Amino acid sequence: MKQGILTLSELTKFIELLKTSYKVFAPVKKEEGVFFEEVNSADDIALGYYNSKLPPKRLFLPQCEVLCTFENGQLVEIPIADEKCAIFGMRPCDALALSRIDMVFDKEDLKDPYYLARRKNTVLLSLVCDKPLDTCFCTSVGGGPSSGDGSDIRMVHLGNRLLLEALTEKGESLISSAKQFLKKPKQSDLEEKEKIVAESEKKVPRIKVDGIKENLEKGFNLPLWSAIAERCLGCGVCTYLCPTCYCFDITDEVKGEKGKRIRTWDSCQYPLFTLHASGHNPRPSKTERMRQRIMHKFFYAVENFGRTFCVGCGRCVRSCPVNLDLRESIELITGNKACVSTRK
Amino acid sequence: MEGIETKIRETAKALFSEKKIDILIGHEKGSLVFHSRPVMIRDANDTERLVWNSFCTNNLAVYLPRFFEPKKPKKGEVPPPLPRVAVIAKGCDARSIIGLVRERQVPRQNLIIIGVPCEGMIDKSKLEKLLEGDFIASGSIKDGGTSITGFSGKRLDIKKEQVLLDACIECAFPVVEDADIAIAGTSRKPATEKYKTAKSFSEKSPAERWRYFAQEISKCIRCYACRQVCPNCYCKECFVEQTNPRWVSAGDDLSEKMVFHIGRVFHQAGRCVECDACVRACPVGIDIRTFTQKVAQDVKEMFDYCPGFSPEVSPPLCAYRLDDRQEFITEP
């Protein structure tokens, strides 16, 4: 079964069904914002949210993850996650971001077992955006409010019901298992969905990214980098909130004879990131680090993987303490002085 | 507010045309609604970018140490002269600047502090809380009131006093005392009741306090934004990054996060001016204020010291009195 209509009154039972086989994560409203957390019932879900404060990538690439434990010089355990999880209501930009990170962690010759186990054991139900923010720009970077990349099921909120569409085999089998709660979608449902998606796509602000890769290729030594990075504080919030950033650090934590090796998030915006043991730092100031960030996302990634590693979620723009706007930086580079287009 | 903005621009222009400064650090219009952001001006023509409004919350003192880092000149060369920097300073910014002067990070003679009368800054997170999760799509301010419209279309009219930053409501020093140029205007009146947050927290039971501390710190994602925005955190190697000895590991154990925060707050003892830049920078909304204020209160009550004034006075932890309090000493 590939499609289904779930009325919101049945959502509770749907979540209960999911909980029998999966740990269910969904957007939960808290005082500081919306966060992806395990939910016990559909009542906890904030269906009408914009986007979560922290990207749901932390459910696949946790902020701190144990790679192995050891005792008395012997390896004790390599914990590979085997819990089945369902993420209900992720935004398409975040799902697209996961498909970007897949390109790094799931290569032909190099596969990350920890991340891939989580990906394999998770079913993603993404929720189409019907109200983009003024900081969104997914349509300019290869995404969109209804993009299905990276998700197993795409959901659209149509008033009092959700339209579910399976995009992968995993999604199909989930929809089939829940068919008792799902009705066959009517033609009017599908038309309403098209209408919502089209309106949403019009609402997403656009930025001019044409020619960014070429300009970046030529622009390594441009003086504009110091202008862009001047007020940056190197706080790293942009990288921590970015759904496509994946850099990590590996350290050991030892107490007596017992210990564990952990992988934690790291940020290219920290000076220690490229500090050599000799004391030399090839990226000594914020200028080089900011340049590296933009180059990585819009040039190196395109060269290596054929895709931009920015999904236009706007979290970095919204959370930067000094309002360093990635969109402005991009437009400075592409040479366009025009302002970011606003919502109509 | 607008009068002050014009005066700031005129002052800046004059300083450049009289060749008295090389750089001016101020605020400019941000790219999002209700945002202002720091700007570095190097030319008289750019002074039109300067703004002054209720969103100029950034503590600009954080940018100063980087201009005065000692540079090792090549052999035979003379080191370049240190720049002359002007800073648009609110009360809290100025106290941070004096703190940096005291700690010899910044030479006072190279600074021009432009003191601006501050009536308090608006807390955007309070505005968003009033919108109940909605974000601000547009808004305007006039006559002590703020009107905001969320993306959902919901509109609210609020009094500015309701949504000021806690740091501003409890601010005891809104007037810049050591300004080289003082822009005329009315400031907030200093708060009469100091350390309200810390005092009310102290009244809770120890179990409640621990529970709150653990709950807040568990949100931490170790991004170190709090440390980076703080003007006082200018150490080349922070204690959390030292590997020899390893004070704090990188893991997300609650205990590690607590040690980081306890350590950072303790390192601010006698230095923190309660500007709350750390609170605003935190991406997960940790209530850092409740913790930093306690140490500031203790320093004031025990050693009668308030950071941010008189750079020639020794900081409290570099001084002692023979009659310092010692009621906490255990007598067997």
Add this chain to the structure above:
Amino acid sequence: MGAEEQTVTSQKVTAQSKNKTDGWKPKVVAFLCNWCSYAGADLAGVSRIQYRPNVRVIRVPCSGRINPLYIVKALQEGVDGVLVSGCHPGDCHYISGNLFARRKFAILKNYLTYLGIEPERVQFSWVSASEGTRFAMLIEKVISDIEKLGPAQKLVKEVSR
């Protein structure tokens, strides 16, 4: 899945699994300044004054040498209590080390208490080189204070999965 929430409950569960209350003996770390307090402890030993053995002594040149983070780290490593002892004010071998220390400890003690850590877990005192008996009484007092509180649970770090 690994996205465990770091809440107070997870901390409590860890502590409970330790089950220290069965045959638990308090572990107290004492930072003693070399010139006065350590000498006082020595004197207690030489005079054969009995005191509880549940204390581990770390000798430092001066109480002013103590970085407050040592105390916090000790609590993190699982000790049940920390004692810092130095020369009486005015008698410091380095003239003023203990006077600076007094200020640091005042702030640290207040701050840890404010966060909810039991005040008896971190204690400071002055013991001079001639006060052997006093040192023994101090240890007895500190250990009995800690015994009443039970094993340390707050701030303790477990290196386990």
